Amino acid sequence: MTDLHETATNNTVAMSIAAPSYEIRAERGSDVAARESLLDVCFGASRHARTCQRLRDGRLPAEGLAFSAVVQGRLVGTIRLWHVDAGGRAALMLGPLAVDPGARDLGLGAALMNHAIAEASARGHGAIVLLGDAPYYARFGFTADRMATLALPGPFERDRLLGLELKPGALDRARGIVLASGKRVRRGAAEFQPLADVA
Template identity: 65%
Template sequence: MTALRKTTTALISDAAPFAIRAERASDVAAREALLDACFGDNRHTRSCQRLRDGRAPAEGLALSAVRQGRVVGTVRLWHVSAGGIPALMLGPLAVEASSRQLGVGAALMDHALAAAKARGHRAVILLGDAPYYARFGFSAAKTGELSLPGAFERDRLLGRELCEGALDGAWGMIAPTGAPLPKTKASRARKALLVPRAA
């Protein structure tokens, strides 16, 4: 009986070399290091970051991909108003270089979109490469009249309706609407970013 359980575990492990779970407080340092590695130190100056600063991600929509006990992928979704229409902003999505061939990014996207739909959200917007995100149903079809705070490339502003017609008539500036981070968490997050990293 014990041998059978071990075999079953090994088979599951071989079939799925990573797991996706809700982000934990213990993931923060690894997530920040992963985002720095993927997007560089200037990631805090990007347009979409202005929608996330000082805000908490949408409840249940901050996910980590874990492989052999390490965070190898992350994605978060945030409450925004898309010109007055409630939506979620997805990002950043990041996967550790050595895990990219395992399908971690696609699994995070599928899981995040399914969880958003299950929670009753109607639309998701992101800033990213259209050829990559098209396979998840994203396009620029209904984002042409939307804007982001700061400079951005128009053809990279993409949307996906989780309910048909959710982005009909979307027009104007995308603005954050999510809950503010509690003061202690916001100050801890800033301090974590200021801690010097080893070379």
């Protein structure tokens, strides 16, 4: 569990913030309904029509790379990564990242990003791509470098296509359309197939 606290800089004692602590953990099957409600709140009903959603439709998130942020037993944040072919190079697509509006002052967006990037790196993945605001994602190392030769399978804003190499050269010679390459949801399974519950 991650506890929020503030350390005084003048050699006085550390002061606790009157904010709830949060936990970032692997997504569970029991998170599905709350995650979908959170995504509706954050992105609206049109989220299912977005270009990046086409890369997720009918696919499972990359193994071990779907996370939930929980405060006092309530899901308040989500992040998932998905396998893609980024113009001939294996990569992950990050998204969506969502944090409950009432919990945004806890730093959960940054905590989820850092957790997901660290776990993707630990699992040996070479690169992550995403569609998002460059000023926000730059602090995690995402840039538009090497993205000029890549495109998404639908409308997108060129300056929002960003990448992060976890291994040097992972996006070398990446050219073309970013395509979904992850495991498919089993035929007849629910669209939002829950992950196994973890005790």
